[in-house]
Amino acid sequence: MAFDADDEILQDFLVEAGEILEKLSEQLVDLEQHPDDSDLLNAIFRGFHTVKGGAGFLQLDALVNCCHSAENVFDILRNHKRAVDSELMDVVLEALDHVNAMFEQVRNREELTPAPDELIAALDALALPQVAGEPVSNQSVDVPAAPESDQDGGDITDEEFEQLLDALHGDAPVTGASDSSAPDQSPANSSGSADEITDDEFEALLDELHGKGKFAAKPPADDAQTTGGAGPEKGGDGELITDDEFEKLLDELHGKGGSPTTGGSGPAPAKSPQPKAEPAKVVPEKAPASKPAPPREPAPVAETTVRVDTKRLDDIMNMVGELVLVRNRLQRLGSDSEDEHMHKAVSSLDVVTTDLQAAVMQTRMQPIKKVFGRFPRVVRDLARGMKKEVNLVMIGEDTDLDKNLVEALSDPLVHLVRNSVDHGIETPDVREKAGKPRQGTVTLSAEQEGDHILLSIDDDGAGMDPEVLRRKAVEKGIYDQDAADRLTDTECFNLIFAAGFSTKEQISDVSGRGVGMDVVKTKINQLNGQLSIVSALGKGSRIIIKVPLTLAIMPTLMIKLGDQSFALPLVNVVEIFHLNLTRTNVVDGRECIVVRDKVFPLFHIKRWLVKGSNAVTGPESGHVVIVAMGTSKVGFVVDQLVGQEEVVIKPLGRGLQGTPGMAGATITGDGRIALIIDVPSLLQHYS
Template sequence: MSGVTPEIAADFIVEAQEILDRLGEQLVELERAPGDAEQLNAVFRGFHTLKGGAGFLGIQPMVELCHAAEETLGAARSGQAVLDPLHFDAAQRSLDWLQAMLDAVAAGTEPEHAPPELIAQFALTAAAPAPAPVQAAPVPAASAATGSDDLITDDEFEALLDQLHGAAAPGASALAAKPTPAPAASDEISEDEFEALLDQLHGKAAPGANPVPAAAPAAATAVATPPRAPARPAPKAAPAAPPHRAGQGEAEHTVRVDTRRLDAIVNLIGELVLARNRLKTLRTRLRDDELDRAVASLDVATARLQSAVMRTRMQPVGKVFSRFPKVARDVARSLSKEVELEMVGAETELDRNLVEALADPLVHLVRNGIDHGVEAPETREASGKPRVGRLRLAAQQEGDYVTIEVQDDGAGIDPERLRAKAREKGLIDPEAAARLGADECLQLVFLPGFSTKTQVTDISGRGVGMDVVQSRIRELGGQIQIQSELGRGTRFLIRVPLTLAILPTLLVQAGDAVYALPLARVQEVLHARPGALGWFDGRPVLDRQSHTLPLLDLRRWLGLEPLSGNSALTVVVLQMGDARFGLIVDQVRGREEVVIKPLPRALRGLPGYAGATLIGDGRLALILDVDGLRAATT
């Protein structure tokens, strides 16, 4: 890659990653329906495009592996071979190797070659009857191609590359009566040759380039041949076709922007929001009509600008979902299980940083759902279930939050078994374990070191994982809860904010300090007389008509002296999953959008704190972690 600019290499890495993500899902669909010609062509084009870009950049290990896959897929396209399970296993393994190679290129290191046995696994093992010769339609001269549309089709582009290398694609038209000789020592084409091919199709010659002879108008016969032996890597700026050229009369509607620039803009928006909040606070003191109007206009403009910038960072969760058909397929095959994955709501959008951060937790939940949840086919049949298990992955936006669901129809989780296992491992006090309800027992799976798996595997069950998943979700400002029913399956619900940059909060005060509570976790604010408080197991509670609400006094939690007197108590009702508890505060200051800042060094790692921010009066306010506070009430 010494002769390639960093910009071209970066473009290739981005586009290659998108192709790899699509190929995992496309291969799973093709394995379900091997006769789907459209899906087969899509998979073939994916490997072919990767090979072309890798060849242009000189990434030989990627070229070799893509070429082996392309040979087998090309034979299947021409009807000379039938894809069998070994081919699909090889194709899925090749995606893992291609990902590792792409990661190496991104890191600036030399990628490793795929093992020879993987290349050999692509060898044809199932032959099909040879198809009858196909008569190709007459191909017009290149000058006619620019009549009504300057765009070239995929087939035309493939045929042009084949022509340069002296090989015809199976079933493709021969575009030249006399092909241009290919380079003797190398299978790669130069940039000048590539430009000349494109110019030929559009009826114009590139300056200084040798034009390729136009195709003769006479019809030619294209006979299906074995898979192509020579590789034909070529630079391609987009998966479908080369980019539009100047003068084609079609304006560009998108532009590729470095994400670091977007992050910088978001940070500036955050500072603007802080300045707006400060002005709104000052406005109430100065009480000037002109200032009121100016601040109101600034408030509207800031909100619109904030919304527009946030949308530029939004990405569909489908970017993460696309990798799970391959994950589910690989895990199910390794465990000899049959699992069908259903994905819903892939178009739901999240902040780019959240989409990337959710990848690992979701992978773990999907793998656990297949390993721990879905039973073996024989076990499912014996219990009256279909042989094929179902795993559902769904996303849905709910206000300023997105809910992601991972649900299986497996054996479910036995709460009593969880209780016994937690006592056996010494993860919970026996007396505390005895007081837990069924739903509370399910939460034990999130304890560090907890596992009910009796057999250790490479898939899951090593006693680590679910606690890490919960910690990661909490770091993202979200929450995770579990629901399960014996014999019916298990459901994990993840709820995360749309963005991590701006957080709607409810400001409360305890003593002289102000604290921020995530508004999405606030259910209601109520007032109660001190005499209405009760005590249960040494902790304060508030008796309500439908239930007993456990309470936590924020002043006591902070180590402050409790308020004296018989004045009414202000209680903020917070929710964590299906559980609720009340937080006693001195007063509620109101709602405010805040910019999340890292915690001061002295507070990092302390439970109950999620971040810091500057509020409208210029003071520092700590953002409280609702899950950490909830732990203090249990």
């Protein structure tokens, strides 16, 4: 193992191999659904081959051996010597698991744990043809290409080049295309020193493939009658060939026409050049001397990307956050000023700050495909273990969101997808009896809606029965019978997020302990997100997650309780109105209000958050903010509404960390400190 190698080389390997291994898991599951997809087989072969090459350079022998055995399997598969089946995929996926484990050990600079000998032996067995003597469907016979030649851009080996020269020269001596004084080269000499081919020999080779005179420079008009064919005397860059022409040459060797010695459809003639051949006449053109083709635009040499440490991006984002606070402060000061120039300067600063904020946020964005990419394997393994047939459909994989959210959403989404396969999708026989296709479908989708991301997990399974959920809630002591009977269907569905709640009668290694969905709810709440459920018995269920695009800068509704400012995350705010507080009702001992025939619990949060505000009687009227927590909604009574403001979340000091109902603090436009309310935590602690 060569961890003492250049750290930059190791980092390059970790980046490149990490991206390849992320794709391989999804590609392998896709291959099981489309076993005859040649492009997919070649892509998987290249993936293992590339990881093997990088690991070999770093002398990671255990990783090389596992990748090499897997690569051999796909070499057999892509040559149609073996068919793809579930048993083969089980072995290959197990090999990929060991490759991923070793890759993580490389990342952590740990000693590699080799794949088991039994697994390597199983891979080697699968790398043999399925039926002995089965005909191989190879198009080229005379010049066999190496397994990776088609994928590596057409590189040819020295041995193949010698074969090509032997085929062209035959037993006849070779002379220059136009220079009769060039020294003859015998076949033995040509093949023995293939690395040192002369310019004349190479021109003869090109003439055999493309015809004489193709690469000759156009002669000047006045010398057109006296100058012969394409010899060494041609001036300028006439001896050079373009990249396109060289690619065409390689196509002749490996592509459609096979080698020049075969009777393929390529343009190469079978006749070898004669020693005393006359120079080819070049027909003059009525044009000034010029090169045979306009010069190609040079490829850009400068790198278009640069690798940046994520910590540096976090630091830049923090500085942009501070700039946003200064912008808010100047806007407040500018509104109190009558100076027109001040207003223009503040307005310009606002535009620049907004654009800079958006640009920096964009650098932190990652496609949610980084999360979605792991689910084909999760669903495949889970469905195979439970004897179910499940098809996973993914929509909106290119939707971008903050990298911190991408990482934070990974575990909650895994729980939800596993829950859909386990609880939602029925077994094939049950589905068939219900008139459904034997194969169930789980749809995972993502889309951007304003400054939020909507994620949904749909299944066409059995759905949820509200009556069963009510009965379970009573059995577990979450509600008494009367309260459970008053629950709406939506409130019943949300019971699955209660800690320890499960409808499974039998505990398995997948579910049944009531652990998982409560973790999902807690995590989504920490992300200032919302969860909602829609379900129809016998038709399926949908779980919808709404999370902000970023956690760094948060739009809030600024409110006042007495003289103290607080910030309510705007994602939680549903509605605001003014209310006569004397017209409230009491239900189950809790003060409620009725708005458009809907009942909302009412809370005077000033009594919770402001010292000395515990009086039972309050004002006769006040502002009510309806906030959402998951799928439930409550009303908060506040003294004053300040307005909407973007704030930067600052962590609370050591003495205030863990304060119930507080997510952090920020600095308002007037320079004061405002606490940011964590709505779920606030209600859980005080109500």
